[in-house]
Amino acid sequence: MNVAGLTLSVSTLLLAALPISAQAHEVGGGEHGPSVVSLDWGAADTLDELGLAEHLVGVPHQSAPAYVSHLVKGRADIGGLKEPDVEAIAGLEPDLILVTGRQSGSLEALKAVAETRDVTLEEGNYFEALSSKVLSLASPYHAEEKAREKLAALESDIATAREGLAENLDALVVIHNDGRYVLRQEPIVTELLQIDQPALPNSVEPVSRGERTFYPLTPANIAEMAPDTLYVVDRSAAIGQSPMDTDALKAALADAGGADIGVTVLSPGLWYLSGNGLQSVRAQMDEILGGL
Template sequence: MLKPLAIASLLAVTAQAWADTDAQRIAALDYAALDTLTALGQGERIAGVPRSSLPEYLSSYASDDYADVGSLKAPEYKVLDELAPDSIVISGRLGGEKDQLEEIAPTWQNGSAEGNDYWSQLEANTHALAEEYGVDDQAGPALDTLHADIAEAVATIEGSPEVLVVLHNDGKLVYRQDPVINDLMSLSSPTLPDDVETQTRGERSFTTLTPAQISAMAPDLVWVVDRSAAIGQPPLNIETLHSELGDLHVVKGSPRLWYLASGGLKSTLLQVNEVVSALQQ
């Protein structure tokens, strides 16, 4: 019979072996978390991703080396069962599925980065995710580098341009205060015309803009986040919008980057650089 001390030692070794192997295979059902884990050098631990809607900059995960575990809002439970990951990462989009996913593997919900304090939220989310997977010592240096890169990019913007951000959804253009553009980059949005109306549906409010109203606002840049294109629906016809807005400078961001992957270490810098590039055109 093993003595108590021997039992304790055996349990400690078993626990360590479990820790060494059990967190190695991750099913990442959130692109921001996938982005951040990759940036922190944890790409080899990824076993499954939603492959059908991967942003271009994460296309290395599109191969058959990674299980296709569904979508950002609808997990493929059969695939996840067969994959048997050691852990699952989700966003708030799958918050309602967390208990069911927990039956397959421990499930971590990554925070979002939005609103009026983007950087603080990005820092907190990065440290929390890195700590969960044992690499928090890498989070600080990565964030410091990102902060410096963002500051360098924003410093190249001349003057104080006004940027109007609109979300394209099923043919409609909806006014948007964007956390990267308006908060992180501190770029102002033009004043809305008096005839603009805000509609409320449930707990959400929408301010739809017409091309005439956008023209009246006369922003230095109209930045389009194409939700429809990001989720596989008919995209905005950017040429038609150009013709409707005349001389206004209109640029569409990379749809999946902007709508599906915001809040990652790499995606944040890519978004900043896209806007800076557009303002320099």
């Protein structure tokens, strides 16, 4: 197990030139910073962690994961993650709207309301991309120093967690959707905690949809991979459909020779509807460590 420091440390980030997305720039809202509507829970939890929740005026109530339920109270409901209520958002007169690719169908309408910023993580090194996002969210409020402190603390806790892991661990993360499973490449596991993912069997064939490639897995495939722990992100439960039958999955794994595989069902809202924020990354890391 590699327990070395993160590929790019926070101290290195402070010396390097930040990406354009992380550089401070003026947004409406005066000296106290902009009022914000967030359609990304990772951005919302980051603002909360930085002590900036007072600037958050609207969030999508119906998709709120449990860990951010407190952010719903006293704030306007702005619809769903995929179908935001543009009229409700316009009524709030925000200075800034935070979006991701989930809102692509409403993007032009949102841009007509206020400045709209895509907070989707950049490709590449995960911690570097997360740091860029956090610093970008902090910059309109001149809260970069606090953001750096939070990132440094997170980096230290990741390193400590790595050092406490047993040698030669491996784990597999899958998404469940209506009785089917697909591989999830999860940087919390493979990059931050540096837990290995077992190799895919040769029998697993990729499926392409547009620019995305998926790897469907059966319980027999998973048993052949034989991870120490199987983590399941239950999309069905996250979107209000019938949740996965965990006992049925365990039985299917046992029938295929995978009775010794530990199965951990992760918090659906945290993993499918959120992530990539200061609070959510910590919560996700804790769930992974708790399942080992």
